[in-house]
Amino acid sequence: MRLTSLSMMVIFLTTLVTCVQQPQETGGSAKGELGPPQGKPITAKLTYAPEVPPPINRQAPAKVVVELEVREVVMPISDGVDYTFWTFGGKVPGKFIRVRQGDTVEFHLRNHPDSKMPHNIDLHAVTGPGGGATSSFTAPGHESQFTFKALNQGLYVYHCATAPVGMHVANGMYGLILVEPPEGLEPVDREYYVMQGDFYTVGKYREKGLQPFDMQKAIEENATYVVFNGSEGALVGDNALPAKVGETIRLFVGNGGPNLVSSFHVIGEIFDKVYYEGGTRFQENVQTTLIPAGGAAIVEFLLEVPGTYILVDHSIFRAFNKGALGMLKSVGDDNLAVYSGKEVDSVYLADKAEETAAVAAAAKKLQAGKLTKEAQIAAGENLYKGTCSTCHQLNGEGLKGVFPPLAKADYLLADKRRAIEVILNGLTGPITVNNEQYNSVMPPMSQLNDDEIANILTYVNTAWGNKGQVVSADEVRGIRLGTKRPPGAAE
Ligand SMILES: [Cu+2]
Numbered sequence: 001m002r003l004t005s006l007s008m009m010v011i012f013l014t015t016l017v018t019c020v021q022q023p024q025e026t027g028g029s030a031k032g033e034l035g036p037p038q039g040k041p042i043t044a045k046l047t048y049a050p051e052v053p054p055p056i057n058r059q060a061p062a063k064v065v066v067e068l069e070v071r072e073v074v075m076p077i078s079d080g081v082d083y084t085f086w087t088f089g090g091k092v093p094g095k096f097i098r099v100r101q102g103d104t105v106e107f108h109l110r111n112h113p114d115s116k117m118p119h120n121i122d123l124h125a126v127t128g129p130g131g132g133a134t135s136s137f138t139a140p141g142h143e144s145q146f147t148f149k150a151l152n153q154g155l156y157v158y159h160c161a162t163a164p165v166g167m168h169v170a171n172g173m174y175g176l177i178l179v180e181p182p183e184g185l186e187p188v189d190r191e192y193y194v195m196q197g198d199f200y201t202v203g204k205y206r207e208k209g210l211q212p213f214d215m216q217k218a219i220e221e222n223a224t225y226v227v228f229n230g231s232e233g234a235l236v237g238d239n240a241l242p243a244k245v246g247e248t249i250r251l252f253v254g255n256g257g258p259n260l261v262s263s264f265h266v267i268g269e270i271f272d273k274v275y276y277e278g279g280t281r282f283q284e285n286v287q288t289t290l291i292p293a294g295g296a297a298i299v300e301f302l303l304e305v306p307g308t309y310i311l312v313d314h315s316i317f318r319a320f321n322k323g324a325l326g327m328l329k330s331v332g333d334d335n336l337a338v339y340s341g342k343e344v345d346s347v348y349l350a351d352k353a354e355e356t357a358a359v360a361a362a363a364k365k366l367q368a369g370k371l372t373k374e375a376q377i378a379a380g381e382n383l384y385k386g387t388c389s390t391c392h393q394l395n396g397e398g399l400k401g402v403f404p405p406l407a408k409a410d411y412l413l414a415d416k417r418r419a420i421e422v423i424l425n426g427l428t429g430p431i432t433v434n435n436e437q438y439n440s441v442m443p444p445m446s447q448l449n450d451d452e453i454a455n456i457l458t459y460v461n462t463a464w465g466n467k468g469q470v471v472s473a474d475e476v477r478g479i480r481l482g483t484k485r486p487p488g489a490a491e
Pocket residue numbers: 086118119120160161162168173
Protein backbone atom coordinates (compact mmCIF):
# COMPACT_ATOMS: atom_id res chain seq x y z
CA MET A 1 0.00 0.00 0.00
CA ARG A 2 2.72 2.36 1.05
CA LEU A 3 4.78 1.55 -1.98
CA THR A 4 1.88 2.10 -4.34
CA SER A 5 1.09 5.56 -3.04
CA LEU A 6 4.76 6.45 -3.19
CA SER A 7 5.05 5.40 -6.81
CA MET A 8 1.80 7.28 -7.53
CA MET A 9 3.40 10.30 -5.97
CA VAL A 10 6.45 9.95 -8.21
CA ILE A 11 4.29 9.66 -11.32
CA PHE A 12 2.26 12.67 -10.21
CA LEU A 13 5.37 14.75 -9.61
CA THR A 14 6.90 13.77 -12.94
CA THR A 15 3.69 14.75 -14.71
CA LEU A 16 3.62 18.03 -12.84
CA VAL A 17 7.18 18.82 -13.81
CA THR A 18 6.49 17.98 -17.46
CA CYS A 19 3.38 20.19 -17.40
CA VAL A 20 5.22 23.11 -15.90
CA GLN A 21 8.07 22.74 -18.35
CA GLN A 22 5.87 22.54 -21.40
CA PRO A 23 5.46 26.27 -22.00
CA GLN A 24 9.21 26.68 -22.29
CA GLU A 25 9.42 23.72 -24.63
CA THR A 26 6.77 25.09 -26.99
CA GLY A 27 8.69 28.33 -26.79
CA GLY A 28 7.92 31.75 -25.56
CA SER A 29 4.57 31.28 -23.93
CA ALA A 30 6.21 32.31 -20.72
CA LYS A 31 5.88 35.95 -19.93
CA GLY A 32 9.31 37.42 -19.77
CA GLU A 33 11.51 40.39 -19.34
CA LEU A 34 14.29 38.85 -21.45
CA GLY A 35 16.79 41.47 -20.30
CA PRO A 36 17.60 45.04 -21.31
CA PRO A 37 17.42 46.28 -24.92
CA GLN A 38 20.57 45.73 -26.93
CA GLY A 39 22.07 47.60 -29.89
CA LYS A 40 20.88 50.83 -31.48
CA PRO A 41 17.18 51.79 -31.36
CA ILE A 42 15.22 50.48 -34.33
CA THR A 43 12.40 52.34 -36.03
CA ALA A 44 9.51 49.92 -36.56
CA LYS A 45 8.35 49.41 -40.11
CA LEU A 46 4.55 49.68 -40.03
CA THR A 47 2.21 48.51 -42.79
CA TYR A 48 -1.30 49.20 -44.01
CA ALA A 49 -3.69 46.25 -44.27
CA PRO A 50 -3.59 43.75 -45.85
CA GLU A 51 0.23 43.88 -45.71
CA VAL A 52 2.14 42.67 -42.66
CA PRO A 53 5.67 43.82 -41.72
CA PRO A 54 8.34 41.15 -42.28
CA PRO A 55 9.32 38.73 -39.48
CA ILE A 56 11.67 40.21 -36.88
CA ASN A 57 14.55 37.68 -37.07
CA ARG A 58 16.43 39.17 -34.15
CA GLN A 59 18.31 37.28 -31.42
CA ALA A 60 18.03 39.85 -28.63
CA PRO A 61 15.55 42.40 -27.30
CA ALA A 62 15.90 45.91 -28.69
CA LYS A 63 14.52 49.37 -28.23
CA VAL A 64 11.91 49.85 -30.96
CA VAL A 65 10.53 53.26 -31.89
CA VAL A 66 6.93 53.28 -33.15
CA GLU A 67 5.55 56.40 -34.82
CA LEU A 68 1.84 56.59 -35.49
CA GLU A 69 -0.19 59.56 -36.66
CA VAL A 70 -3.92 59.94 -36.11
CA ARG A 71 -5.85 61.40 -39.05
CA GLU A 72 -9.55 62.07 -39.51
CA VAL A 73 -10.31 61.37 -43.18
CA VAL A 74 -13.29 60.99 -45.49
CA MET A 75 -13.09 57.71 -47.43
CA PRO A 76 -15.56 55.36 -49.11
CA ILE A 77 -17.13 52.69 -46.91
CA SER A 78 -19.00 51.30 -49.92
CA ASP A 79 -19.28 52.30 -53.59
CA GLY A 80 -20.60 55.88 -53.62
CA VAL A 81 -20.92 55.97 -49.82
CA ASP A 82 -18.46 58.13 -47.88
CA TYR A 83 -17.76 58.17 -44.17
CA THR A 84 -15.55 60.30 -41.93
CA PHE A 85 -13.15 57.73 -40.48
CA TRP A 86 -10.88 58.46 -37.54
CA THR A 87 -7.71 56.49 -38.17
CA PHE A 88 -4.35 55.39 -36.81
CA GLY A 89 -2.17 56.17 -39.81
CA GLY A 90 -4.72 57.31 -42.42
CA LYS A 91 -6.62 54.07 -43.09
CA VAL A 92 -8.81 51.52 -41.32
CA PRO A 93 -7.60 49.37 -39.69
CA GLY A 94 -4.62 51.22 -38.24
CA LYS A 95 -1.09 50.32 -39.27
CA PHE A 96 0.19 46.88 -38.26
CA ILE A 97 2.91 46.96 -35.61
CA ARG A 98 5.33 44.03 -35.23
CA VAL A 99 7.79 43.69 -32.34
CA ARG A 100 9.58 40.89 -30.46
CA GLN A 101 8.81 39.72 -26.95
CA GLY A 102 11.10 41.56 -24.54
CA ASP A 103 11.41 44.63 -26.78
CA THR A 104 11.19 48.06 -25.20
CA VAL A 105 8.75 50.05 -27.30
CA GLU A 106 9.04 53.83 -27.40
CA PHE A 107 5.67 54.95 -28.70
CA HIS A 108 5.10 58.30 -30.39
CA LEU A 109 1.47 59.21 -31.01
CA ARG A 110 0.84 62.26 -33.19
CA ASN A 111 -2.53 63.86 -33.80
CA HIS A 112 -2.64 65.69 -37.15
CA PRO A 113 -3.30 69.46 -36.88
CA ASP A 114 -6.42 69.12 -39.07
CA SER A 115 -8.07 66.75 -36.56
CA LYS A 116 -11.18 67.98 -34.77
CA MET A 117 -10.85 65.61 -31.80
CA PRO A 118 -8.27 64.64 -29.22
CA HIS A 119 -7.25 60.95 -29.34
CA ASN A 120 -5.13 58.44 -27.43
CA ILE A 121 -4.16 54.77 -27.67
CA ASP A 122 -4.78 51.68 -25.55
CA LEU A 123 -2.61 48.77 -26.72
CA HIS A 124 -3.71 45.42 -25.32
CA ALA A 125 -0.05 44.36 -25.51
CA VAL A 126 0.86 46.87 -22.79
CA THR A 127 1.16 45.89 -19.14
CA GLY A 128 0.16 49.03 -17.25
CA PRO A 129 -2.95 51.08 -16.44
CA GLY A 130 -5.03 51.97 -19.50
CA GLY A 131 -2.65 50.11 -21.82
CA GLY A 132 -1.00 53.44 -22.60
CA ALA A 133 -4.21 55.43 -22.79
CA THR A 134 -3.49 57.61 -19.76
CA SER A 135 -0.06 58.59 -21.09
CA SER A 136 -1.08 59.23 -24.67
CA PHE A 137 -3.97 61.72 -24.63
CA THR A 138 -3.10 63.95 -27.58
CA ALA A 139 -4.82 67.14 -28.74
CA PRO A 140 -4.90 68.06 -32.46
CA GLY A 141 -1.46 69.22 -33.59
CA HIS A 142 0.28 67.60 -30.61
CA GLU A 143 2.45 64.54 -29.93
CA SER A 144 2.69 62.21 -26.91
CA GLN A 145 5.37 59.72 -26.00
CA PHE A 146 5.42 56.75 -23.64
CA THR A 147 7.46 53.57 -23.30
CA PHE A 148 6.45 50.01 -22.49
CA LYS A 149 8.08 46.60 -22.40
CA ALA A 150 6.38 43.89 -24.50
CA LEU A 151 6.28 41.23 -21.78
CA ASN A 152 3.78 38.84 -23.37
CA GLN A 153 3.90 37.39 -26.84
CA GLY A 154 0.66 37.29 -28.85
CA LEU A 155 -1.53 39.15 -31.32
CA TYR A 156 -3.13 42.17 -29.71
CA VAL A 157 -5.67 44.82 -30.63
CA TYR A 158 -4.95 48.49 -30.08
CA HIS A 159 -7.64 51.16 -30.12
CA CYS A 160 -8.44 54.72 -29.15
CA ALA A 161 -9.87 55.13 -25.66
CA THR A 162 -10.85 58.80 -25.66
CA ALA A 163 -14.40 59.60 -24.53
CA PRO A 164 -16.86 58.83 -25.95
CA VAL A 165 -14.83 55.64 -26.38
CA GLY A 166 -17.51 53.80 -28.35
CA MET A 167 -17.66 56.56 -30.92
CA HIS A 168 -13.90 56.67 -31.45
CA VAL A 169 -13.79 52.91 -31.95
CA ALA A 170 -16.90 52.96 -34.16
CA ASN A 171 -15.18 55.48 -36.42
CA GLY A 172 -12.37 53.03 -37.13
CA MET A 173 -9.77 53.69 -34.43
CA TYR A 174 -8.22 50.23 -34.06
CA GLY A 175 -5.43 48.06 -35.38
CA LEU A 176 -3.17 45.11 -34.48
CA ILE A 177 0.18 44.74 -32.78
CA LEU A 178 1.98 41.40 -32.99
CA VAL A 179 4.47 40.51 -30.27
CA GLU A 180 6.51 37.66 -31.73
CA PRO A 181 7.94 34.96 -29.49
CA PRO A 182 11.76 35.29 -29.16
CA GLU A 183 12.32 32.51 -31.70
CA GLY A 184 9.77 33.98 -34.15
CA LEU A 185 6.74 32.33 -35.74
CA GLU A 186 6.98 29.30 -38.03
CA PRO A 187 7.81 30.47 -41.55
CA VAL A 188 4.85 30.54 -43.99
CA ASP A 189 4.52 31.60 -47.64
CA ARG A 190 2.24 34.57 -47.11
CA GLU A 191 0.98 36.64 -44.23
CA TYR A 192 -1.98 39.02 -44.42
CA TYR A 193 -3.68 41.49 -42.09
CA VAL A 194 -7.48 41.45 -41.95
CA MET A 195 -9.57 43.32 -39.40
CA GLN A 196 -13.31 43.38 -39.00
CA GLY A 197 -15.31 46.34 -37.76
CA ASP A 198 -18.97 47.37 -37.46
CA PHE A 199 -20.19 50.80 -38.59
CA TYR A 200 -23.33 52.81 -37.88
CA THR A 201 -24.63 55.34 -40.39
CA VAL A 202 -27.75 57.54 -40.45
CA GLY A 203 -28.59 56.30 -43.97
CA LYS A 204 -29.46 52.71 -44.83
CA TYR A 205 -26.91 50.17 -46.09
CA ARG A 206 -25.52 51.48 -49.41
CA GLU A 207 -27.50 54.72 -49.25
CA LYS A 208 -25.23 57.00 -51.26
CA GLY A 209 -23.44 60.17 -50.25
CA LEU A 210 -21.53 61.22 -47.11
CA GLN A 211 -23.08 59.30 -44.22
CA PRO A 212 -22.83 60.64 -40.66
CA PHE A 213 -22.27 58.40 -37.61
CA ASP A 214 -25.50 57.29 -35.88
CA MET A 215 -25.04 57.13 -32.10
CA GLN A 216 -28.44 55.59 -31.42
CA LYS A 217 -27.85 52.69 -33.83
CA ALA A 218 -24.43 52.16 -32.23
CA ILE A 219 -25.94 51.99 -28.75
CA GLU A 220 -28.50 49.50 -30.02
CA GLU A 221 -25.72 47.49 -31.73
CA ASN A 222 -27.73 47.73 -34.94
CA ALA A 223 -24.87 47.87 -37.44
CA THR A 224 -25.43 49.35 -40.90
CA TYR A 225 -22.10 47.94 -42.15
CA VAL A 226 -19.89 45.11 -41.00
CA VAL A 227 -16.72 45.13 -43.08
CA PHE A 228 -13.18 43.82 -43.33
CA ASN A 229 -10.38 46.39 -43.61
CA GLY A 230 -12.56 49.48 -43.42
CA SER A 231 -14.77 49.23 -46.49
CA GLU A 232 -16.99 46.88 -48.41
CA GLY A 233 -14.65 46.69 -51.38
CA ALA A 234 -11.38 46.40 -49.43
CA LEU A 235 -10.82 42.71 -50.20
CA VAL A 236 -13.12 42.16 -53.17
CA GLY A 237 -12.46 41.85 -56.92
CA ASP A 238 -9.14 43.44 -57.82
CA ASN A 239 -8.39 43.86 -54.11
CA ALA A 240 -8.68 40.12 -53.36
CA LEU A 241 -5.72 38.71 -51.43
CA PRO A 242 -3.42 37.01 -53.97
CA ALA A 243 -2.02 33.52 -53.34
CA LYS A 244 -0.85 30.39 -55.12
CA VAL A 245 -1.76 26.74 -54.86
CA GLY A 246 0.66 24.93 -52.56
CA GLU A 247 1.27 27.94 -50.33
CA THR A 248 0.64 28.17 -46.62
CA ILE A 249 -1.27 31.30 -45.66
CA ARG A 250 -1.28 32.99 -42.28
CA LEU A 251 -3.99 35.54 -41.57
CA PHE A 252 -3.69 37.89 -38.63
CA VAL A 253 -7.35 38.55 -38.01
CA GLY A 254 -8.53 41.22 -35.62
CA ASN A 255 -11.92 42.48 -34.60
CA GLY A 256 -12.15 46.15 -33.70
CA GLY A 257 -15.87 45.97 -32.94
CA PRO A 258 -17.05 48.23 -31.36
CA ASN A 259 -19.93 45.83 -30.72
CA LEU A 260 -20.07 42.64 -32.72
CA VAL A 261 -18.30 39.33 -32.18
CA SER A 262 -17.05 37.79 -35.42
CA SER A 263 -17.68 34.21 -36.50
CA PHE A 264 -14.74 34.24 -38.87
CA HIS A 265 -14.88 31.68 -41.66
CA VAL A 266 -13.25 31.17 -45.05
CA ILE A 267 -15.68 29.49 -47.44
CA GLY A 268 -13.96 26.48 -48.99
CA GLU A 269 -11.08 26.22 -46.53
CA ILE A 270 -10.43 24.55 -43.20
CA PHE A 271 -8.05 26.30 -40.83
CA ASP A 272 -5.22 23.83 -40.25
CA LYS A 273 -4.29 25.86 -37.18
CA VAL A 274 -5.97 28.61 -35.18
CA TYR A 275 -4.09 30.44 -32.47
CA TYR A 276 -7.40 31.26 -30.83
CA GLU A 277 -7.80 34.62 -29.13
CA GLY A 278 -4.37 35.55 -30.48
CA GLY A 279 -2.67 33.53 -27.73
CA THR A 280 0.06 30.90 -27.58
CA ARG A 281 -1.83 27.66 -28.05
CA PHE A 282 -3.33 26.48 -31.29
CA GLN A 283 -6.36 24.40 -32.13
CA GLU A 284 -6.34 22.30 -35.32
CA ASN A 285 -8.88 21.60 -38.07
CA VAL A 286 -11.25 24.47 -37.41
CA GLN A 287 -14.13 25.61 -39.64
CA THR A 288 -15.14 28.88 -37.97
CA THR A 289 -13.37 30.74 -35.19
CA LEU A 290 -14.82 33.29 -32.79
CA ILE A 291 -13.06 36.61 -32.62
CA PRO A 292 -14.30 38.82 -29.81
CA ALA A 293 -14.66 42.56 -30.16
CA GLY A 294 -11.26 43.83 -29.04
CA GLY A 295 -9.69 40.45 -29.78
CA ALA A 296 -7.75 38.63 -32.48
CA ALA A 297 -6.80 35.23 -33.86
CA ILE A 298 -4.05 33.86 -36.07
CA VAL A 299 -5.35 31.39 -38.64
CA GLU A 300 -3.23 29.24 -40.96
CA PHE A 301 -4.13 27.04 -43.87
CA LEU A 302 -2.54 25.36 -46.86
CA LEU A 303 -4.05 26.09 -50.29
CA GLU A 304 -4.56 22.75 -51.99
CA VAL A 305 -6.76 23.87 -54.89
CA PRO A 306 -7.14 27.02 -57.01
CA GLY A 307 -10.16 29.30 -56.88
CA THR A 308 -11.74 32.14 -54.96
CA TYR A 309 -12.05 31.64 -51.23
CA ILE A 310 -14.50 33.93 -49.53
CA LEU A 311 -13.77 35.44 -46.14
CA VAL A 312 -16.96 36.04 -44.18
CA ASP A 313 -18.38 36.69 -40.80
CA HIS A 314 -20.59 33.58 -40.72
CA SER A 315 -23.29 35.58 -38.96
CA ILE A 316 -24.28 35.47 -42.56
CA PHE A 317 -26.58 38.46 -43.04
CA ARG A 318 -23.53 40.53 -42.18
CA ALA A 319 -21.71 38.99 -45.14
CA PHE A 320 -24.40 39.46 -47.76
CA ASN A 321 -26.33 42.46 -46.46
CA LYS A 322 -23.80 44.49 -44.49
CA GLY A 323 -20.53 43.97 -46.33
CA ALA A 324 -18.54 41.42 -44.24
CA LEU A 325 -17.13 39.68 -47.27
CA GLY A 326 -13.60 39.46 -48.64
CA MET A 327 -11.77 37.23 -51.09
CA LEU A 328 -8.56 35.30 -51.37
CA LYS A 329 -7.71 34.19 -54.89
CA SER A 330 -5.54 31.13 -55.26
CA VAL A 331 -4.04 30.49 -58.69
CA GLY A 332 -2.40 27.30 -59.86
CA ASP A 333 -3.15 23.86 -61.16
CA ASP A 334 -6.28 21.94 -60.32
CA ASN A 335 -6.01 19.06 -57.90
CA LEU A 336 -8.89 16.91 -59.02
CA ALA A 337 -8.28 14.36 -56.30
CA VAL A 338 -9.11 17.02 -53.71
CA TYR A 339 -11.79 18.95 -55.58
CA SER A 340 -13.52 18.34 -58.91
CA GLY A 341 -12.60 21.82 -60.07
CA LYS A 342 -15.96 23.32 -61.07
CA GLU A 343 -16.04 26.95 -59.96
CA VAL A 344 -19.05 27.79 -57.82
CA ASP A 345 -18.22 31.42 -57.04
CA SER A 346 -21.45 32.73 -58.52
CA VAL A 347 -23.51 30.74 -56.02
CA TYR A 348 -22.24 32.97 -53.28
CA LEU A 349 -21.01 36.15 -54.84
CA ALA A 350 -24.00 37.62 -56.70
CA ASP A 351 -23.49 41.39 -56.96
CA LYS A 352 -20.21 41.22 -55.01
CA ALA A 353 -18.62 39.75 -58.10
CA GLU A 354 -19.83 42.60 -60.28
CA GLU A 355 -18.24 45.97 -60.66
CA THR A 356 -20.60 48.30 -58.79
CA ALA A 357 -18.91 51.48 -60.01
CA ALA A 358 -21.85 52.16 -62.35
CA VAL A 359 -24.17 52.24 -59.33
CA ALA A 360 -21.97 54.76 -57.57
CA ALA A 361 -21.66 56.88 -60.73
CA ALA A 362 -25.45 57.00 -61.12
CA ALA A 363 -25.84 58.04 -57.48
CA LYS A 364 -23.36 60.90 -57.98
CA LYS A 365 -25.18 62.15 -61.07
CA LEU A 366 -28.51 61.92 -59.25
CA GLN A 367 -27.17 64.12 -56.46
CA ALA A 368 -25.88 66.58 -59.01
CA GLY A 369 -29.27 66.61 -60.74
CA LYS A 370 -27.69 65.28 -63.97
CA LEU A 371 -28.88 61.69 -63.97
CA THR A 372 -29.23 60.43 -67.53
CA LYS A 373 -31.26 57.48 -68.74
CA GLU A 374 -27.99 55.80 -69.80
CA ALA A 375 -26.49 56.11 -66.30
CA GLN A 376 -29.67 54.68 -64.81
CA ILE A 377 -29.58 51.76 -67.22
CA ALA A 378 -25.90 51.02 -66.52
CA ALA A 379 -26.47 51.05 -62.75
CA GLY A 380 -29.72 49.11 -63.11
CA GLU A 381 -28.04 46.37 -65.13
CA ASN A 382 -25.53 45.77 -62.34
CA LEU A 383 -28.18 45.69 -59.68
CA TYR A 384 -30.39 43.44 -61.77
CA LYS A 385 -27.59 40.89 -62.12
CA GLY A 386 -27.03 40.84 -58.37
CA THR A 387 -30.65 40.95 -57.23
CA CYS A 388 -33.14 39.71 -59.83
CA SER A 389 -31.26 37.46 -62.25
CA THR A 390 -31.16 34.45 -59.90
CA CYS A 391 -34.88 34.02 -60.62
CA HIS A 392 -35.74 36.01 -63.75
CA GLN A 393 -32.43 34.99 -65.44
CA LEU A 394 -29.80 37.21 -67.04
CA ASN A 395 -31.68 37.30 -70.35
CA GLY A 396 -34.96 38.22 -68.62
CA GLU A 397 -36.70 35.14 -69.93
CA GLY A 398 -37.43 33.60 -66.53
CA LEU A 399 -38.07 29.87 -66.12
CA LYS A 400 -41.21 28.48 -67.69
CA GLY A 401 -43.89 27.80 -65.11
CA VAL A 402 -41.72 28.99 -62.19
CA PHE A 403 -40.37 32.51 -62.72
CA PRO A 404 -42.25 34.74 -65.14
CA PRO A 405 -40.33 36.53 -67.90
CA LEU A 406 -39.48 40.22 -67.79
CA ALA A 407 -38.33 40.31 -71.42
CA LYS A 408 -41.26 41.57 -73.54
CA ALA A 409 -43.54 40.79 -70.57
CA ASP A 410 -47.06 42.20 -70.99
CA TYR A 411 -47.64 42.15 -67.21
CA LEU A 412 -44.56 44.28 -66.51
CA LEU A 413 -45.05 46.73 -69.35
CA ALA A 414 -48.80 47.31 -68.82
CA ASP A 415 -48.50 49.26 -65.56
CA LYS A 416 -45.45 51.14 -64.32
CA ARG A 417 -46.89 51.82 -60.87
CA ARG A 418 -47.77 48.16 -60.38
CA ALA A 419 -44.23 47.09 -61.33
CA ILE A 420 -42.80 49.38 -58.63
CA GLU A 421 -45.24 47.90 -56.11
CA VAL A 422 -44.22 44.34 -57.07
CA ILE A 423 -40.59 45.10 -56.21
CA LEU A 424 -41.35 46.98 -53.00
CA ASN A 425 -44.06 44.71 -51.63
CA GLY A 426 -43.54 41.40 -53.46
CA LEU A 427 -46.19 39.43 -55.33
CA THR A 428 -48.12 36.25 -54.56
CA GLY A 429 -51.08 34.48 -56.14
CA PRO A 430 -52.03 33.58 -59.68
CA ILE A 431 -50.96 35.89 -62.52
CA THR A 432 -50.81 35.54 -66.27
CA VAL A 433 -47.72 36.73 -68.13
CA ASN A 434 -47.63 36.41 -71.92
CA ASN A 435 -50.45 33.87 -71.77
CA GLU A 436 -48.60 31.64 -69.26
CA GLN A 437 -49.99 31.01 -65.77
CA TYR A 438 -47.79 31.60 -62.70
CA ASN A 439 -48.78 31.07 -59.10
CA SER A 440 -45.74 31.52 -56.94
CA VAL A 441 -44.10 33.99 -54.57
CA MET A 442 -41.87 36.93 -55.28
CA PRO A 443 -40.38 38.20 -52.00
CA PRO A 444 -40.50 41.96 -51.32
CA MET A 445 -37.25 43.70 -52.27
CA SER A 446 -37.81 46.80 -50.12
CA GLN A 447 -34.27 46.57 -48.72
CA LEU A 448 -33.27 48.23 -52.01
CA ASN A 449 -33.36 52.01 -51.76
CA ASP A 450 -35.44 54.28 -54.00
CA ASP A 451 -32.80 55.04 -56.61
CA GLU A 452 -31.75 51.39 -56.79
CA ILE A 453 -35.33 50.34 -57.59
CA ALA A 454 -35.71 53.20 -60.07
CA ASN A 455 -32.52 52.15 -61.86
CA ILE A 456 -33.39 48.45 -61.93
CA LEU A 457 -36.81 49.15 -63.40
CA THR A 458 -35.44 51.60 -65.93
CA TYR A 459 -33.03 48.88 -67.04
CA VAL A 460 -35.68 46.15 -67.11
CA ASN A 461 -38.11 48.42 -68.97
CA THR A 462 -35.60 49.10 -71.74
CA ALA A 463 -33.59 45.85 -71.96
CA TRP A 464 -34.26 42.87 -74.21
CA GLY A 465 -36.30 44.94 -76.67
CA ASN A 466 -38.71 46.20 -73.98
CA LYS A 467 -40.32 49.52 -74.84
CA GLY A 468 -41.13 50.68 -71.31
CA GLN A 469 -40.54 53.92 -69.45
CA VAL A 470 -37.85 55.49 -67.31
CA VAL A 471 -38.61 55.28 -63.57
CA SER A 472 -37.48 57.99 -61.16
CA ALA A 473 -36.48 57.68 -57.51
CA ASP A 474 -39.25 60.15 -56.66
CA GLU A 475 -41.88 57.87 -58.15
CA VAL A 476 -40.54 54.97 -56.06
CA ARG A 477 -40.48 57.14 -52.93
CA GLY A 478 -44.12 58.11 -53.50
CA ILE A 479 -45.19 54.49 -53.74
CA ARG A 480 -43.05 53.48 -50.75
CA LEU A 481 -44.80 56.12 -48.64
CA GLY A 482 -48.24 55.35 -50.07
CA THR A 483 -48.27 51.55 -49.71
CA LYS A 484 -47.77 49.10 -46.85
CA ARG A 485 -44.95 46.61 -46.73
CA PRO A 486 -45.98 43.01 -45.96
CA PRO A 487 -45.03 41.80 -42.45
CA GLY A 488 -41.32 41.08 -42.13
CA ALA A 489 -40.18 43.16 -45.12
CA ALA A 490 -37.51 45.83 -44.74
CA GLU A 491 -39.08 49.24 -44.15
CU1 LIG B 1 -9.84 58.70 -30.88
